[in-house]
Amino acid sequence: xxxxxxxxxxxxxxxxxxxxxxxxxxxxxxxxxxxxxxxxxxxxxxxxxxxxxxxxxxxxxxxxxxxxxxxxxxxxxxxxxxxxxxxxxxxxxxxxxxxxxxxxxxxxxxxxxxxxxxxxxxxxxxxxxxxxxxxxxxxxxxxxxxxxxxxxxxxxxxxxxxxxxxxxxxxxxxxxxxxxxxxxxxxxxxxxxxxxxxxxxxxxxxxxxxxxxxxxxxxxxxxxxxxxxxxxxxxxxxxxxxxxxxxxxxxxxxxxxxxxxxxxxxxxxxxxxxxxxxxxxxxxxxxxxxxxxxxxxxxxxxxxxxxxxxxxxxxxxxxxxxxxxxxxxxxxxxxxxxxxxxxxxxxxxxxxxxxxxxxxxxxxxxxxxxxxxxxxxxxxxxxxxxxxxxxxxxxxxxxxxxxxxxxxxxxxxxxxxxxxxxxxxxxxxxxxxxxxxxxxxxxxxxxxxxxxxxxxxxxxxxxxxxxxxxxxxxxxxxxxxxxxxxxx
Amino acid sequence: xxxxxxxxxxxxxxxxxxxxxxxxxxxxxxxxxxxxxxxxxxxxxxxxxxxxxxxxxxxxxxxxxxxxxxxxxxxxxxxxxxxxxxxxxxxxxxxxxxxxxxxxxxxxxxxxxxxx
Numbered sequence: 001x002x003x004x005x006x007x008x009x010x011x012x013x014x015x016x017x018x019x020x021x022x023x024x025x026x027x028x029x030x031x032x033x034x035x036x037x038x039x040x041x042x043x044x045x046x047x048x049x050x051x052x053x054x055x056x057x058x059x060x061x062x063x064x065x066x067x068x069x070x071x072x073x074x075x076x077x078x079x080x081x082x083x084x085x086x087x088x089x090x091x092x093x094x095x096x097x098x099x100x101x102x103x104x105x106x107x108x109x110x111x112x113x114x115x116x117x118x119x120x121x122x123x124x125x126x127x128x129x130x131x132x133x134x135x136x137x138x139x140x141x142x143x144x145x146x147x148x149x150x151x152x153x154x155x156x157x158x159x160x161x162x163x164x165x166x167x168x169x170x171x172x173x174x175x176x177x178x179x180x181x182x183x184x185x186x187x188x189x190x191x192x193x194x195x196x197x198x199x200x201x202x203x204x205x206x207x208x209x210x211x212x213x214x215x216x217x218x219x220x221x222x223x224x225x226x227x228x229x230x231x232x233x234x235x236x237x238x239x240x241x242x243x244x245x246x247x248x249x250x251x252x253x254x255x256x257x258x259x260x261x262x263x264x265x266x267x268x269x270x271x272x273x274x275x276x277x278x279x280x281x282x283x284x285x286x287x288x289x290x291x292x293x294x295x296x297x298x299x300x301x302x303x304x305x306x307x308x309x310x311x312x313x314x315x316x317x318x319x320x321x322x323x324x325x326x327x328x329x330x331x332x333x334x335x336x337x338x339x340x341x342x343x344x345x346x347x348x349x350x351x352x353x354x355x356x357x358x359x360x361x362x363x364x365x366x367x368x369x370x371x372x373x374x375x376x377x378x379x380x381x382x383x384x385x386x387x388x389x390x391x392x393x394x395x396x397x398x399x400x401x402x403x404x405x406x407x408x409x410x411x412x413x414x415x416x417x418x419x420x421x422x423x424x425x426x427x428x429x430x431x432x433x434x435x436x437x438x439x440x441x442x443x444x445x446x447x448x449x450x451x452x453x454x455x456x457x458x459x460x461x462x463x464x465x466x467x468x469x470x471x472x473x474x475x476x477x478x479x480x481x482x483x484x485x486x487x488x
Numbered sequence: 489x490x491x492x493x494x495x496x497x498x499x500x501x502x503x504x505x506x507x508x509x510x511x512x513x514x515x516x517x518x519x520x521x522x523x524x525x526x527x528x529x530x531x532x533x534x535x536x537x538x539x540x541x542x543x544x545x546x547x548x549x550x551x552x553x554x555x556x557x558x559x560x561x562x563x564x565x566x567x568x569x570x571x572x573x574x575x576x577x578x579x580x581x582x583x584x585x586x587x588x589x590x591x592x593x594x595x596x597x598x599x600x601x602x603x604x
Contacts, residue, residue, distance in 0.1 A: 075571040079543075086539065086579050090532040090586055212565055255594075258587045265583050269576035276572040280564070401529050471518060478525045479601075480594040 002313045006147035009317040013185070013324045014162045020178045043256055047263035049176045050247045052183035052325075053333035054081075054264075055271060056132075057139025060186060060326035062377030063272070065295035067279025068287075071215060073222045074279065077382070078272035080231050084238025084385075085268060089261040092239050094254035095400045095477040103340045104245055104392060111399045111477075113467035114407035120414055122345045124391045125242045127418075129338040130365045131384045132241070133331055135377050137369035139296070140327040142377075146297045147320050153370055159324075160366050163332045167339065167358045176250065182329040183267065189322025190274040193303045193315035197281060200307065208284040226442045230382060233444035237385025240392030243333035246340065253481050278302060296377050299323070335362050383425050386444035390417030394451045398459075400477060405455070406465040413455025421447040517601065524597040531589050539582045546570055 059081060066074035101107040104125050109118035137156040144155030166178060222230075238244060251257040282289055282298050286305045289298045300323065303315035338361035343353040391414045398405045398413075424443035428436050439446065459466075467473075550556055550567050559566040 072567055072571055075568070079571065079575050082576065082579055083539070083543070086583055087536065089583055090536050094590070212568060255591060258590065262583050262587055265580055269580060272576070273573060276568075280568060280572070401525070471521075474525065475518075475521045478528060479521060480598060 002316075003148040003150075005313045005317045006320045009321040010144075010148075010158070010324050013321045013328070014158070016181070017162055017178055017325075017328055018165055020181055043251070043260045043263060045176065045180050046247065046250055047260045047267060048181075048183045049179035049250075050244070050260065050264045051267040051271065052179035052181070052186065052329045053243055053247065054085075054268070054330070055183065055186055055326055056330035056381065057136045057323070057326050058377045058381035059272070059275065060190065060323050061139055061142070061296045061299050062135075062379070062381065063275040064278035064282065064299045065297070065377070066379070067276060068282040068290050068298050069215065069295050070222065071213065071279075071283065073227065075276065076227055076230055077234070078276060080234025081238070082265065082268045082272060083231075084234050084236070085261060085265050087235050088239040088244070089258060089265070092245075092396055092400060093248055093257045093261045096245060096396070097248045097251050097257035098254045098477050098479075098481060099473075100476070102246070102249060103337065103344065104240075104242055104396070105341055105345065108395055108399060108410065111467075111470075111473050112405065112407040112410055113469050117395075117407045117410050118345070120411050121392070121395065122341050124414055124418060125341050126338055126361070128240070128384065128388050128392065129242050129334045129341075129361065130368070131387060132243075132381070133334050133362065133365035134369045134372070135380045135384070136327045136331045136334075137366060138372075138380075139323070139377055141369070142294070142296055143300060143320060143323050143327075146294070146300055147316070155327075156366060156369050159327045159331055160362050162328055163335055163362060164359060167332050167335050168355045179329050179333060182325040183271075185325045186322045186329075187267075187271055187274075189318045189325070190271070190278075190299070193318055194274055194277050194281065196311075196315060197303065197306050198277070201281070201285060206285065210284060210287045212280055212283050214283075214287075223438060225445065226438050229386075229438075229442035229445035232448055233382055233386035233389050233442070236389035236393045236448055237387075237444075240388040240396060241385075242337040242341070242392075243330070246337040247333075255480065275299070281306075331362070382442075383428075386442070386447065387418070387421045387425065389444050390421040390447040390451045393448070394455050398452070398455055402456075402459075403470060403474060404459050404463065404466060406459045406462045407467075408462040408465055409455045409457075409459030412458040413451045416454040417447055417451030420450055520597060520600050524593060527593050528590060531586065531593065535582050535586045539578065542578060543575065546575065 059078070063074070063077050063081075066077060096107065099107050099110060101110055105118045105121040108121045109115065137159060140155035140159045141152035142155070144150050144158070145152045148154075248257050248260075251260055278299050282302055286298075286302060289295065289301055289305065300316065300319055303319060304312045306312075307315055335358050339354050339358035341357075342361055343357035346357070394413050394417065395405075395410045399410070421443050424440050424447065427440050550570065556566055561569055
């Protein structure tokens, strides 16, 4: 495609993001504003913001690429990403909002009355955040390389600069506006080109090159174990993601946290129809895009391949803008939540500490992203979900619903899950992704139950450590606040 | 950047007691709280279990009923429609049912706590 058009699209998205971020600066005043937008964001705004933040490089580029490669097997990715939000609604949305904490470590410390649990949780949250930022930066690098021909690092560095500017300037309040804008930008950027392509193909009566059931490469189909394990990771990983959780604190109360999640589910369901459509159209009309060994770039290349000419350039610019919005929004959401954790636990609170922490939380994964090569985006994000599901998810679920959880149990479970899942991830990256045993490639199906089991058993063995504050905290988590809240 | 002033302290530990926690001061209040937690957990488990059961039934249906994967609607194979679009309404329906019932559980708790 035309590099000038792509660069213009990138510039427009970056400038729009920065402008909305600076607009938010005028209304950010207190430490509370910086972390959680003062908890006064309306459900529709908040839901759009959650959608904007959640739909990452993996959703925007990776899902369609995987569907192109492996067909209906890959449809479990968008289903899992959405159903993960259902689990979040069922098990954590309202209680977590009612806990009154800013971050996940705040929650675990208050629930288990233990500084040690707080330290371990912080470490896990920072690790998850860093692991999740890396694929976003890889996505940006890929996009820049494919669409402009510039070297890969330009993409990663550009994302880091824009994110630093907006987060350091405005905190969560401005981020909320930026994210909400980016959900709708991403949806439009993905929907318009594919609808144009579908109408064009239908209007011309273009015959399909290949039936949708045929894989364009000789990739082996995933077995039952891998699909189940992937679903476990996505269902239980979502509710532990730090940038997703921090969003719930911006709701005024537990019931509005539920309403917000309901809207989010609708927004995600609509969004994921489009990567699926890209994947299907790609399989039928442009199977050649899979063979270039860059299936992740399929969304970016499809308009140029099927439409071509000036119209193709325009549609490509549209997808490039949306993809860049995806990298920016997910990365800034992660940076805000990581900076919240790092500044509270390492640097001391206050706005100055928050800014420094924001820079730290993005520079480390940038270094890692520059040193490593991009794998399949949806796959590497799936592994981060597995890690979250094996560490943060058990402590949240048991902390919210089980009176018997103790600090010793929580730490033992998180360490077990982290070591097992982290070990599988390292073994996978050392051993090469292609000839890996399924149980190592998709570890969630055994690491998540192991983490839960250890957490329960150690808690049972240390019953005397159940904190005295437990009944009070459980009451706070589960009882509705402000008796008249529904009658507003 | 100097316009931004820190006026709110961080609140890492548990915030002070509020009226909600007054409920657990009495033994009866604590019984209400426990029963609310139990009913909310049961509701969440039932909705999650039902959803996963139907989710598992979809691929099973495709495997068991012959010819279903070859069926096409408007040129799109049926398995793509089922897995690519058919699951989302199911997710939305489960979520809506849950929110409605969870809110009702809380209203019931509130009535009990008020009467007490």
